[in-house]
Amino acid sequence: MQTLYVELGTRRYPIFIGQSLDSAELLAPYISGQQVMIVTNTTVAALYLSYYQAQFEKLGKKIAVCILPDGEKYKNFEQLHLIFDALLEAGFNRDCTVVALGGGVIGDMAGYAAASFQRGVNFIQIPTTLLSQVDSSVGGKTGINHPLGKNMIGAFKQPEAVIADMRVLETLPERELSAGMAEVIKYALLCDADFLLWLEQNMPALMQRDPALLAEAVYRCCAHKARIVANDETEKGERALLNLGHTFGHAIESYLGYGVWLHGEAVATGMVMAATLSEQLGWLNTQDVVRVKHILAQANLPVTCPYIPVEQFLGYMAHDKKVLNGQLRLILLKNLGQAVIHNEFTQDALIESITSNQLPA
């Protein structure tokens, strides 16, 4: 097992990364009070709820469970309210602990519920997808979608502790493994050229779910994210680099309708678009862009999106919440392994980066 500490001053917290971890022992110091609310979804509950419930029972806690339907489309007010209802019906107070057992959707909703219930209670994350292990369980971003936009309502809420156990990835569907790998590759592209080389060598074994390699990949991504988040908790600067591929990706997801493509799939193609625009700025060469496409393809990720009329694509990009005072700023690549925030590109170059990476009409 490796332990990584996210340094946020008084809210420093550990991420435990390994295989078949002893969660009761690891989490015991991080649970305040006697009341534990496990928030999960129907899919994860069938696989892992009884195991984790037993772990918390071993610690003598009063446990309540809130099982939500599975899927991004349920990341909404209605499901959030069900968590509040469950907490209040169980009689839980401000000294309770909310545990997110699931992927990013569960983590986002349970985290926002923990941030809001009684104006903030303890929060622990047990991410059960590769995506949530490397990304959404680190950094404190929580929230829900609004009919008019994704992740529009939420809070920055840091957990007390995170357990990333490779064991739960054994049952992860292929497509979700790939989607998670998109975020892994993102870290290599944005800040770690050595890691990109490592991924190019190890991608076949990673896709075969070699637990030691997966743990190493998760550790490296979490270490990068932890460093970036510690420097910039509320996303005023450096943290924006984590959005590599995301503004393009949001446009794809918005046009296709959320849930048609997985977030990681949209980000994968979005990163190809960002790389293409970076090439037009003279920062990457053609071979660099080929490497980006190749590593994504090795992880069975899409590198082109369906045809989307470019005006609509740009319209969705303009609605992304990273737009500041109407100015579109994108995360682009100075080099493979070096991302920057940039807004000096021509509209023609932007359009070309989109249209050259989508299928014809």
Added chain:
Amino acid sequence: MQTLYVELGTRRYPIFIGQSLDSAELLAPYISGQQVMIVTNTTVAALYLSYYQAQFEKLGKKIAVCILPDGEKYKNFEQLHLIFDALLEAGFNRDCTVVALGGGVIGDMAGYAAASFQRGVNFIQIPTTLLSQVDSSVGGKTGINHPLGKNMIGAFKQPEAVIADMRVLETLPERELSAGMAEVIKYALLCDADFLLWLEQNMPALMQRDPALLAEAVYRCCAHKARIVANDETEKGERALLNLGHTFGHAIESYLGYGVWLHGEAVATGMVMAATLSEQLGWLNTQDVVRVKHILAQANLPVTCPYIPVEQFLGYMAHDKKVLNGQLRLILLKNLGQAVIHNEFTQDALIESITSNQLPA
């Protein structure tokens, strides 16, 4: 005009207190971006919206308005969603500013919306009741009610600035002036015996709305609260003292149904109960309790509550969210001007403090 700074490290913010203040000039430095959402209610909108809208227009801001119905019963999810809808329909981004123009309910809802929209945007408060000027606009507590409990969902959200203008108190209904005065008296009782003497001398003129005296009272209360909140932002210790009279008061409000008694009225009678229990512990003498009742009566506040069966009263108290691990802790008075958190009292003494301050069945 007096300016008081709430010291919260990097989130230090000013409270401007005075009469007919120049809000455009005062607020200009605290509005980030170009988008201002004014959240208010129908009552306040009719009186002050056009004035404040003109102030922000003078600063060249894009203004949108969200007018909610007036009343505590509207402090709920449905109204909160209307604020989110208004923000998104206006196309506002994370660089917008939310302005609460109203009393505590508007401040709580607009503040929670500002805390949650895009995971947090700028927030400015223009409290229009005495209660919100001395209490709910200082300290960052925001939130909404849940059918199973008051203020159960929310966030700690500090404003960028607060304007407490005595001019808006001219139109405040008598009963709300009294309810606000209950919180003013609370500060005297919990930490400032000199202020209690000052109130005893000036209560008639305060109830006549002398603006200079009101401004002085608001300043003293805000100074006390600012000091306490700066020491204990998330209510782990000293800040709990601000709940003097509140656990008793919550029971009264819950039994009668929220909105039947105003919050300040329930707190007033709750403080009498707390004083009575303090007398039974030998801390206050009979004359002290008489002074408590007298100053409250001078402000036209109730010092006894209707008959409430004591088992029900205790049941509501046990549901208060200040209960920790099932242990009822109350804020009691060692002396007039010196509150403490205490849990060592007999059930009999507690019951006596309730029944001796309510009407017979």
